[in-house]
Amino acid sequence: MKSTNQTNKSNQVDKKATGVLIETGQQFPLTIKRLGINGEGVGYFKRHVVFVPGALPGEEIVAKVTKAGDRFSEATIKKIRKKSTERITAPCPIYDQCGGCQLQHMEYEATLREKADLVRQAFERYTHVPEGKLPIQETLGMDNPWYYRNKSQLQVNKSKGEVKAGLYAQNSHTLIDLSACMVQHKSSNHVTQVMKEILQDLDISIYNERKHRGAVRTIVTRVSFKTGEVQLVLVTAEETLPKRKQIIDEVKKRLPEVTSFMQNINDQKTSLIFGDETKLVNGEETIQETLGDVSFSLSARAFFQLNPKQTVVLYNEAKKAAKLSGIEKVVDAYCGVGTIGLWLANEAAEIRGMDIIEDSILDARHNAAKNNVRSYQYEVGKAEEWLPKWKKEGWIPDVVVVDPPRTGCDDKLLDSLKQTKPKRIVYVSCNPSTLAKDVGQLQKAGYQVKNIQPVDMFPWTAQVESVTELEKLS
Known part of the structure; x- marks a missing residue:
């Protein structure tokens, strides 16, 4: 079974082997073209993809292969021949050891640019948006990107x-x-x-x-x-x-x-x-x-966004994408303690949500009551179970917000969305690859990508959150 890193790297290379013979320990000059989804530099040796942790776009290095493969190889930096002007000295002395941050050696504004590019690469690979027509915005960053995790x-x-x-x-x-x-x-x-x-x-x-x-x-x-x-x-x-x-x-x-x-x-x-x-x-x-104006009670196992300051930015973008007028029925799938749904509640007619963790649902109900939400329903279970049930009862949402784990939406949920046919889907994602794959499926079901807004929820890491607005074509 592949690790997450191996799978992500496989998603970034062509399916056919390049035919280039590379051996472990081999050294060669390499120009870094871009960042990979795990924050490593990506270069090409005779069209063979090489991933180099710590290398930055534009740098010319001597790479030493640590793991050779048919589809891609991994290497370390033996020497930097030409250093990026965006390379800085990382303030944390152990950032490259603990693995929590991958990009502390890069200027913050440059990381924002590269994160938007990671989203762009994924959409170009897995969706059917015409070249030059991808509605992706610049990444929204933090004024002070330190001590932000709760x-x-x-x-x-x-x-x-x-x-x-x-x-x-x-x-x-x-x-x-x-x-x-x-x-x-x-x-x-x-x-x-x-x-x-x-x-x-x-x-x-x-x-x-x-x-x-x-x-x-x-x-x-x-x-x-x-x-x-x-x-x-x-x-x-x-x-x-x-x-x-x-x-x-x-x-x-x-x-x-x-x-x-x-x-x-x-x-x-x-x-x-x-x-x-x-x-x-x-x-x-x-x-x-x-x-903002919404308060939450958080139990030990309940999911809650890790960066509260940027969560406000993220949820405001989700609210923009939902385009609510006060009459809409909204589903908050993967709802956790109800955060996104409650953020939208004052501009919607009704909020419904579901989560597989019972403690989260208990928190969501408590939070909805505490914030005087006029009409809500939170249930334990999966969205792919509750959406068809509600549809059978005659309750069909106008807007569905999904905020899935890194693995993306379950195929059964995507099928449920295709059958339920909400007018608008707001997809909050923490993984550009699975986001783009899921959007590709929804495009085939008649949904059009209207806007993609990357948000930097985790400064100095390779992770990028985004809000994608999808509209059902009539």
Whole structure:
């Protein structure tokens, strides 16, 4: 089974092998033409695609092949012969180790340009928009692209008697300790650091991934930008939280900003962060966040956008694309805690949404009631199940908003959209490739791309969010 990176790279190259023989360890000059979807430089050696992490468009380098393939190869920079004028010194000393950011060595404005180009490349590859007619706008960036993430999920281990929390280096089990991440909210950094000290001081059992033994495996924090409240979740491999009372006392004493302290149990051998069971340790079940005039209660497992400031920008673009007049019936598919639907609610007649996580739906109903939404319905399940059911009952949406995971919309959902035929589809995406593939299918069903607006939700990474407006042709 291919990794996500391998699949994304395969999506960027021709299906036929180039016939060029390249060997691991081989070195050759290479001119970087563009960025790939994972932030690596892309060059061509005798028409053979070569991906080079850390290389920037316009640079001339000497590449050393680390992985040779028939369709594409991977290489490292042996030497930079001609440096890009947009190359800068990354302010974070470990950005290239933890894998969280890929583009801190590039001027911020240049990253915005390249992100729009990633969206453009995907649409040109998978859709049927005539050349030069792609309605794509410039990427909307941040004035201050630092300390913007409201949530961190850091793996915990113990090395040489010291508790560490961080991310695994790419393609390895080496944990890179993140004590002062420059893209995480400063409260997240502080709470994580102090929680490590509490675990160390109380000699709490730490999970060992190889032996599948130990208690605490992950520290999760979520910060409310509006209230300053912090939700702390300890993910454990055991039902019982060791020295529970002592941990509670220390958290209350050292971390008064933590208003919601939860435990999640995940006893499986898996790379997934959360298990199915979450229980209250101390404080409240949720924290409160506000976007614009809309307030939200957030439980531990509920999905919520990671960059609150840019979320307002993103949702305003979704509202523009929805073109609501006050009489429309709107579906918020993949609704999470109801964020997008509630953002549109004051300009719609009715909002309905669905999500497969029950906690999210409970939060969505609570959030709708709290914000005095006049007509709403939120259900547990998949959009491809609820859309046909509602249609059979005679309820057909005018606008459907989809905000799927990186894998894109489920084929059954696309089929449901084709059958339901809403007048307008607003597609909020975090993956240009799956977005463009799905749009290609919707085009065949009679939908026209009216506008594509990239939004930089994750500065210094290769990720780009976008809002695509699709209109049903009459």
